[in-house]
Amino acid sequence: MSAVAIPLMLVLPALWNGYPLLQWDTGGYLARWYEGYLVPSRSTVFGLYLHFGQDSNFWINMGIQALATLWIVQLTLRVFDILRPWPLTAISLALILTTALPWLASTLLTDIFTGLSVLALFILVVHGSRISTIEKWSLFAFTAFAASTHSATLAVLLGLCGAGWIAVPFLRGRIAVSGLLQGSLTLVAGAAMLLSANFALSGQLAWTPGGYGVAFGRMLQDGIVKRYLDDHCPQQKLKLCPYRNELPATADRFLWGSSIFNTLGRFKGLNDEMGLIVRQSLVEYPLRQAEAAIVATAQQLVLVGTGEGTNVWIGHTYGIIERYLPAQVKPMRAAYQQNHDIDFPAINRLHVPVALGxxxxxxxxxxxxxxxxxxxxxxxxxxTVTLALLGNAFVCGVISGPHDRYGARLAWVASFVALIALVRHFVRSDEAETSLPP
Known part of the structure; x- marks a missing residue:
């Protein structure tokens, strides 16, 4: 019964919506199959994953995300010897009702795979001896896929593996070197997967572009770009110099709004200049960069609200669906998301305190x-989860700038761990009472 009910509840927002939930970035991933070239921060592997399910109006993707979530949640409980049926149902229900998990599972975006990959990596590295060979290979493939869907996810997993290699001599055999090696190889496989997909779709054996542009946006938001331009424009002929007093206040407005970025050719026209400014700013203003990094990491840690980028006008994604999937325009336009505001402020009155707690x-x-x-x-x-939260806050906050979306995609895992601790406490208390003599 749980095997049917839990996956349905995990995608309940999509079922209620009448169509999988969309986000501003969804269109960029979906277009990769059709456009045949690389764009910043849009994984071709995730684009292929969406293309695989598009003939079903993406309900295949919803099924995969729900079943993958159930699989990894129950596998985590199993390696913790929580084998009774009721904890799986109770924990799943608690996560569905109080965290962003069902909204992540119901959205055509990479975010659901971030938290799941942290758990998958943990099981593979720490408890590989307690699962079957088929489960090991499945976890390996899943973690590699998740790492290939987003550079930030790859960076978080890389940080966890690095921490594992540093800690393994001090853990008294609690982590097997063979398990850590397998976990590390998932990242190699994920990188190879991404490079192969990039080559297959674009003919370029290259990494997904966009790193400099995203970092530039964060530095612009922190005032570092303005300072660099003020210091160097008298000597350097940079495209941005005539506009240094007209730069938007936020990275989102600069990169994705109607700004001078569009006038100067977007990434194609400004990538080299943005890369130069990013590199030189790191060298010339190290203390300012360090201060900005600390502030951005701290801000990202507390930004955990559900629904960012979902409850807004997402014209790019609409345009991609209209251009390449015209048969889906009618159900997409009829969905609740496209006709009414979803009350995420009300939802976050519960989700945010639960996540932070x-x-x-x-x-x-x-x-x-x-x-x-x-x-x-x-x-x-x-x-593992504490380091993942810190690593995610650092990677996303420092490179992309703090956003609720980046925090929400991992905060539910903290809730899962807290629930495991709670269940184990009560199970042990019950066992202790049962074992008492009459």
Whole structure:
């Protein structure tokens, strides 16, 4: 019963909407199959994944996302010896009702795979000996795919593997070197997957572009670009010099709004100049960059609201669907998302405090375990998720700038860990009471 009910509840927002939820970035991924060239921050692997499900109006993708979520949640519970049926149902229901998880699973975006890949990597590295060979290979393929869908996800997983290699000599055999090697190889496989897809679709054996442009946007928002232009425009003939007093206040308005960026040729026209400014600014203003990085990381840690980029006018995505999938225009336009505002402020009155409280709880579990010098499987999971949250905040906050979307895609995992700790506490209490003599 749970195997049917839980996946349906995980995509309940999409079912209620009448069409999978769309986001501003969705169109850029979807267009990769049709346009045959690389664009910044849009994985061709995820584009192929969307293309695979498009003939079903993307309901195949919804099914994959729901079933993958159920699979990894139940597998995580299994390696923690939470084998009774009721915890899976209770934990799944709690996550569906109080976190962003069902909204992530119901959206045609890479975000659902970020949190799932952190859990998949943890199981593969720490508990590989407790799962079957088929499950190992499935987790390997899933983690590689997730890493290939977004550079930030790859960076977070890379950071976790790096932390694992640093910590393994001090963990008294709690992490097998073979498991850590397998986990690390998933990232190699993910990178190879992305390069292969890029070559197949564009003829270029190249990484997905856009790193400099995104970093430039964050530096513009922090005032570093303006300072660089003020310092160098008298000597350097840069395209942006005549417009340095007209730059938008935010990265989003510069990169995705109607700004001078469009006039100067967008990424094609400005990429080299943006790269120059980014590199030189790192060298010339290290203290300013460090201060901005710390502030951006701290801001990103507390930005965990559900629904960013979903409840707005997403003209680019609409245009891509109209151009390449005209048969889907009618159901897409009829969906609730395109006709009414979804009340995310009301939803976030619950989701945000739950997310922040869960993150604090997981950090507390990790800190308490270090204080007591306890190194069990829950400590390792809490450590993994704490490092993932910090790494995600650093990567996304520093490079892209703080956004609720980046925090929400991992915060639900903290809630999951807190629920595992709670269930284990009650299960052990019940077992202790049962074992008492009459």
């Amino acid at each position: 869960s993150m604090l709880a997981v950090a507390a579990i990790f800190a308490m375990a270090i204080w007591r010098r306890r190194l069990d499987d829950l400590t390792l999971l809490a450590a």
